[in-house]
Amino acid sequence: MDSMNDTGVVASPAVGRTGQSRRLRGLAGTGVVATLAAMVVTTLAAALARAAGVDFEIPDRGETIPLPGFAVVTGFFSVVGVVIAAALLRWSARPAQRFVWTAVSLTAISLVPPLLAGGDTATTTALLGLHLVPAAVMIPTLARSLHTRSG
Incomplete structure (x- = not known):
């Protein structure tokens, strides 16, 4: 890395477009595989919770969360995480550290809606756990990938 300003953004003309690409x-490849894994694991965990009696009913909205909904939402936010990781890889001097800090912060924020949704205790507890499952897949995988690719 050639230079770093106070914000930690790197300007590195020594790394050509080919290396950066x-x-x-x-x-991106690592992110796609991790996203698919997070979708599968989260949906399986939701199915197990449903089999154990969690109804995933959100009374405030008058609906029950369907199992495919877990996969879709997990996939969407996992892709958002990959985009954040790519941006940090491109513009940060310490992409792995900044990604972990950002992803953990966003995961903590994501725990608020289940607490406000009005579900019963089992649903709320299961939803909180189901927010942590994809984070446990995505954050270490992308951080490891950023660490090995930024050096």
Whole structure:
């Protein structure tokens, strides 16, 4: 890395477009695999919770969360995480550290809606756990990928 200003953004003309493109493609590939894994694990965990008697009914909205909904929402926010990781890989001097800090902060914020949704205790507890499941898949995987690709 050639230079770093106070915000931690790197200007690195020594790394050509080919090297940077390769790093971003590698991160994207890792991100796609991690996203699919997070979708599967989260949906399976939701199915197990449903089998154990959790109804995932949100009375404030008058609906029950369907199992495919868990996969869709997990996939969407996992892709958002990959985009954040790619941006940090491109513009941060310490992408892995900044990604972990950002992702953990966003995960903590994501725990608020289940607490406000008005579900019963089992639903609320299951939803809180189901927010942590994809985070447990995505955050370490992308952080590891950023660490090995930023050096």
